[in-house]
Amino acid sequence: MASEATGEGGHSPLAQFEVTKMVDLQIAGLDLHITNSAVWMMAATALVILFTTVFISRRALVPGRMQSLVELSYEFVANMIKDNVGNEGRPYFPFIFTLFMFILACNMLGMLPYSFTVTSQIVVTFGLAFVVFIGVTIIGFVKHGLGFFKFFLPHGVPGFLAPLVIPIEVLSYLIRPVSLGLRLFANLTAGHTMLKVFAGFIVPLGAFYVIPGVIPMAAVIGLTVLEFAIAFLQAYVFAVLSCIYLHDAIHMH
Amino acid sequence: MTQDNGPPEPSQLQQRIAAAREREEARTRPDPAKRAMSSGYGMALRLAIEMVAALGVSVFLGYWIDKELGMAPLFMILFLIMGMGAGFINVYRTVSGLTHGSLRGPGDYRRDADKNGGPGGE
Numbered sequence: 518m519a520s521e522a523t524g525e526g527g528h529s530p531l532a533q534f535e536v537t538k539m540v541d542l543q544i545a546g547l548d549l550h551i552t553n554s555a556v557w558m559m560a561a562t563a564l565v566i567l568f569t570t571v572f573i574s575r576r577a578l579v580p581g582r583m584q585s586l587v588e589l590s591y592e593f594v595a596n597m598i599k600d601n602v603g604n605e606g607r608p609y610f611p612f613i614f615t616l617f618m619f620i621l622a623c624n625m626l627g628m629l630p631y632s633f634t635v636t637s638q639i640v641v642t643f644g645l646a647f648v649v650f651i652g653v654t655i656i657g658f659v660k661h662g663l664g665f666f667k668f669f670l671p672h673g674v675p676g677f678l679a680p681l682v683i684p685i686e687v688l689s690y691l692i693r694p695v696s697l698g699l700r701l702f703a704n705l706t707a708g709h710t711m712l713k714v715f716a717g718f719i720v721p722l723g724a725f726y727v728i729p730g731v732i733p734m735a736a737v738i739g740l741t742v743l744e745f746a747i748a749f750l751q752a753y754v755f756a757v758l759s760c761i762y763l764h765d766a767i768h769m770h
Numbered sequence: 771m772t773q774d775n776g777p778p779e780p781s782q783l784q785q786r787i788a789a790a791r792e793r794e795e796a797r798t799r800p801d802p803a804k805r806a807m808s809s810g811y812g813m814a815l816r817l818a819i820e821m822v823a824a825l826g827v828s829v830f831l832g833y834w835i836d837k838e839l840g841m842a843p844l845f846m847i848l849f850l851i852m853g854m855g856a857g858f859i860n861v862y863r864t865v866s867g868l869t870h871g872s873l874r875g876p877g878d879y880r881r882d883a884d885k886n887g888g889p890g891g892e
Contacts, residue, residue, distance in 0.1 A: 688828055688849075689856035696823035696860070703819055750812075 530713035534637050534706065553633045554641070561622035561635065569618070590618065594756065601760035605767050612652070613763075616645065617756040624705065624748035628741075636751075637705045639698065646698030649759045657766035668769050697758055704751045708744045715740060820864055821857045828853025 540551040572583040580588055594614045598606040606613075620636060627634030635641050657665040669686040670679055715736045723730025832849030836842060 685852055685855045685859060688831075688852055689824070689859050691831070692820075692824045692827045692853075692856060692860060695827050696820050699823050700816065700819050704815065707815075 530710050530717060533633070533709060533713060536638070554635055554638055557626055557633045557635050558623065558641075561619060561626055564622045564626065565615075565618045568622075590614075597753075597757060598760055601757060602764045602767065606760065606763055609763055613756055613759060616649070616759060617752055620645070620701070620755055621749065621752035624752055625745075627705065627709070628745060628748055634705055634709055636701055637709060639702045642698040642702040643694070644698075645701075645755070646694040649697065649762060650694035653759075653762045653766045656763065657769070660767060661769060665766075665769070668765070693762060697755065701751050701755055704747055708740070708747050712737060712740050712744060816864060817861050820860045824857025824860055825850070825853050828856065 536552045536554050538550045539553050539556055542549045542551055569587055573587045575581070575584065577584060591614070594617055595610060597617075598610055598613055602609070623635040623641075626632055627636065657668065661667075669683050669690065671682070671686070674682050715733045718733035719730050719737065722733060828849040829846060832846035832853075835845040835849075839845070
């Protein structure tokens with residue numbers, strides 16, 4: 518939702534997605550400059566660490582407001598894993614929890630005015646999705662050895678269809694990380710762009726007739742609420758789909 | 771809990787526990803995330819992304835194989851057709867996974883909950 522001017526006297530709704538250099542850093546001839554994207558990622562990480570350590574440091578038996586929020590998020594992810602993976606998924610709780618909290622923090626920080634939405638960068642979402650994909654594939658091969666290849670021939674498929682089904686199943690397996698990353702990226706980018714486009718209508722309309730400016734203003738308020746819902750929902754969907762892929766790798770069906 | 775005074779009978783208590791549990795279930799069941807996920811706009815976007823990703827990946831793969839082997843359009847066309855198939859499979863799985871409310875897997879209590887009238891009617 519950052520609203521920097523594009524330079525030529527106008528606000529592009531896409532200017533908010535620009536990655537800019539914030540701190541110049543040169544170490545041993547390597548260009549390690551810190552961008553606004555990196556800064557907000559660090560902020561998200563710091564927020565999650567703060568959330569899960571400081572708020573729970575009192576460890577009251579009857580949790581206070583913040584402590585129960587932390588416990589709630591723990592329960593939420595733990596139940597998500599129990600429902601979608603089963604008990605075998607418990608060793609992977611730290612990973613799923615980290616993934617969920619990081620994406621949620623990035624999305625929520627993106628809702629702050631003048632902030633930068635890290636998850637609107639396709640590199641970031643693809644990076645996260647491919648980490649899940651590669652990790653899950655490795656888990657599948659470790660658990661089942663070469664038997665994991667049987668995953669690509671679903672039960673009950675007649676033999677003569679195998680040459681057709683196997684390539685399609687392999688392809689659909691390869692598509693998973695792309696659709697996983699694309700979904701997060703598309704939702705966040707589309708939502709934030711829409712917000713800016715509608716916000717751009719307020720002043721031009723309001724300047725000439727006082728009443729019409731109210732209409733896009735109402736739309737922006739509604740969209741902001743919707744964006745908060747999407748920010749949570751997309752983090753949830755990402756985590757759930759990671760759980761389902763994990764389930765497939767562990768149980769193979 | 772407030773309407774009847776006096777010591778509750780064990781059988782009555784059982785009933786009340788069951789009733790309270792049911793109420794709690796009904797209160798927590800339609801969690802906002804699931805509801806919003808099955809909203810029309812969200813669903814349409816999910817399916818569109820599924821299809822686009824399928825075609826994108828398969829065309830890219832086909833194009834790359836063509837470039838490596840130098841067999842101009844053969845693999846791209848082959849992968850395009852297979853990608854459509856894979857895309858439709860993924861779309862079908864997304865849709866059926868959502869309408870059954872179960873994200874597959876045995877021992878998934880969500881599926882059991884659906885049998886006795888879960889969210890339904892999407």
